[in-house]
Amino acid sequence: xxxxxxxxRAGTSPRTLRYYEEHGLIHxxxxxxxxxxxxxxxxxxVHEIRALLADGYGVDDIKPFVACLRAGNxxxxxxxDSAAVLRxxxxxxxxxxxxxxxxxxxxxxxxxxxxxxxxx
Amino acid sequence: xxxxxxxxRAGTSPRTLRYYEEHGLIHxxxxxxxxxxxxxxxxxxVHEIRALLADGYGVDDIKPFVACLRAGNxxxxxxxDSAAVLRxxxxxxxxxxxxxxxxxxxxxxxxxxxxxxxxx
DNA sequence: CCTTGCCTTGACGCCGGTGTCAGGCCCTAC
DNA sequence: GTAGGGCCTGACACCGGCGTCAAGGCAAGG
Numbered sequence: 001x002x003x004x005x006x007x008x009r010a011g012t013s014p015r016t017l018r019y020y021e022e023h024g025l026i027h028x029x030x031x032x033x034x035x036x037x038x039x040x041x042x043x044x045x046v047h048e049i050r051a052l053l054a055d056g057y058g059v060d061d062i063k064p065f066v067a068c069l070r071a072g073n074x075x076x077x078x079x080x081d082s083a084a085v086l087r088x089x090x091x092x093x094x095x096x097x098x099x100x101x102x103x104x105x106x107x108x109x110x111x112x113x114x115x116x117x118x119x120x
Numbered sequence: 121x122x123x124x125x126x127x128x129r130a131g132t133s134p135r136t137l138r139y140y141e142e143h144g145l146i147h148x149x150x151x152x153x154x155x156x157x158x159x160x161x162x163x164x165x166v167h168e169i170r171a172l173l174a175d176g177y178g179v180d181d182i183k184p185f186v187a188c189l190r191a192g193n194x195x196x197x198x199x200x201d202s203a204a205v206l207r208x209x210x211x212x213x214x215x216x217x218x219x220x221x222x223x224x225x226x227x228x229x230x231x232x233x234x235x236x237x238x239x240x
Numbered sequence: 241c242c243t244t245g246c247c248t249t250g251a252c253g254c255c256g257g258t259g260t261c262a263g264g265c266c267c268t269a270c
Numbered sequence: 271g272t273a274g275g276g277c278c279t280g281a282c283a284c285c286g287g288c289g290t291c292a293a294g295g296c297a298a299g300g
Binding site (some may be wrong): 122123124134138151153154155156 | 276277278279
Binding site for chain 4 (some may be wrong): 013059
């Protein structure tokens with residue numbers, strides 16, 4: 001499978017696939033032409049990558065998941081390295097949630113002060 | 121007050137104050153030298169700007185708040201334009217919270233599957 | 241032979257708030 | 271006069287996941 005076909009099947013672009021390769025996430029072989037050649041399993045890997053990116057992971061975080069999938073596991077999340085990233089990411093997300101929640105409280109308070117001003 | 125002094129008093133840098141000016145948030149007068157001259161009220165304005173930025177607003181969102189403060193209000197939040205931004209921002213924040221919450225659920229599920237795998 | 245369409249590498253653009261450097265003016269103190 | 275510090279403008283760097291354009295190779299069909 002050439003890069004264009006994989007890109008279309010994965011719902012993305014050749015540029016994006018080359019970017020993933022550049023960052024060590026996929027390693028296609030090469031035809032005699034120099035064209036990248038992908039086997040069918042890579043489709044699954046690309047889907048995993050895109051799902052993780054959509055969840056806010058950075059490309060570097062994703063490497064362990066891909067390695068785990070490639071090692072033959074049915075899910076990329078079950079390996080120790082992946083789990084470590086999961087825990088770190090969970091802490092990050094909790095931090096963001098705390099910040100956003102605080103901001104939300106301030107927002108709501110400010111809106112209430114407008115519609116129903118305090119009389120101190 | 122020159123830019124260096126205001127920067128120090130506001131806990132930021134001259135570069136940052138020039139950036140705010142470039143984006144229409146502050147309008148210092150000029151000495152005969154060409155040096156920017158700030159009066160004491162600007163300190164309050166800069167604090168407001170920085171508080172809003174820290175809460176995730178963009179510089180363009182902040183203009184109404186500054187205008188509201190400058191109009192003599194004790195808070196920058198009480199004017200109609202500010203309130204509109206507040207409501208828009210509240211919706212944004214709620215969106216982010218929803219996304220992050222969904223991600224958090226997935227994370228927790230995935231971690232549980234590791235430590236306590238399902239036996240289907 | 242020429243077009244068409246895929247592929248290749250390389251490189252710049254974006255976004256936003258700031259850091260930082262370059263080159264030069266202003267003022268004070270020695 | 272000169273050294274030092276603050277000011278000025280202008281412009282590039284950053285980060286990250288791509289979009290997009292450039293210049294060129296390869297294959298197939300007319």
